[in-house]
Amino acid sequence: MVSNVQIHPTAEVSPQASIGAGTKIWHQVQIRERARIGEHCIVGKGVYIDFDVVIGSQVKIQNGASIYHGATIEDGVFVGPHVCFTNDRLPRAITPDGQLKSDSDWEVGHTLVRRGASIGAGAILLPGVTVGTFALVGAGAVVTHDVPAHGLVVGNPARLIGFVCACGNKLAPNPSEGDRYTCPSCGRGYQLQVTP
Numbered sequence: 275m276v277s278n279v280q281i282h283p284t285a286e287v288s289p290q291a292s293i294g295a296g297t298k299i300w301h302q303v304q305i306r307e308r309a310r311i312g313e314h315c316i317v318g319k320g321v322y323i324d325f326d327v328v329i330g331s332q333v334k335i336q337n338g339a340s341i342y343h344g345a346t347i348e349d350g351v352f353v354g355p356h357v358c359f360t361n362d363r364l365p366r367a368i369t370p371d372g373q374l375k376s377d378s379d380w381e382v383g384h385t386l387v388r389r390g391a392s393i394g395a396g397a398i399l400l401p402g403v404t405v406g407t408f409a410l411v412g413a414g415a416v417v418t419h420d421v422p423a424h425g426l427v428v429g430n431p432a433r434l435i436g437f438v439c440a441c442g443n444k445l446a447p448n449p450s451e452g453d454r455y456t457c458p459s460c461g462r463g464y465q466l467q468v469t470p
Contacts, residue, residue, distance in 0.1 A: 294331060312349065324361075336395070344382040344401060351387050354395035354413065359385050361401045388423070390440060397432075410438045424455075424466055437466055 279293045285303040294313035301319040309323045312331030319337045327341050330349035337355045344361040361383045369375055383401020391405045394413035405411060406423035415432040424437045437445040439457035445464060448454040455464045
């Protein structure tokens with residue numbers, strides 16, 4: 275671990291985890307073995323980061339988020355309070371013959387959140403999804419399918435209702451230009467396709 279990492283005394287960070295320079299880890303966080311967290315991240319109170327999770331640099335993870343094995347989060351992502359990254363599409367505690375399931379009894383599902391995306395408070399991401407660059411997942415959404423770059427999704431299951439700018443504001447379509455959008459706030463223009 276790098277020397278200028280700030281770790282609250284109540285946090286449990288595996289010595290096998292890798293934490294980047296300038297990262298701050300707050301109260302009652304648990305970071306498991308082989309988790310990799312980049313530079314200048316903020317990991318809020320009560321966050322759980324499972325083994326082998328990969329988190330980029332300049333990521334903000336708010337209080338109570340749970341990020342399970344199989345998740346990869348790229349640079350500059352915002353993860354709101356109490357967000358849950360799941361990793362099992364067929365969850366069971368026991369096998370069909372009644373035995374407690376072990377690591378060999380299931381297949382881990384993977385989730386990817388691309389650079390600059392934001393995941394709103396209380397959202398749930400099912401395994402096997404990709405959230406595109408600078409996409410915005412609304413609070414409480416249940417993400418069951420891929421979200422395109424700059425996509426704005428809400429609801430359960432999450433559905434695409436528009437697109438957002440890198441600044442976070444909703445984009446306005448340019449009807450005469452097909453797949454062109456403009457941000458009414460900062461003026462940035464985009465050509466977007468509905469693919470992650």
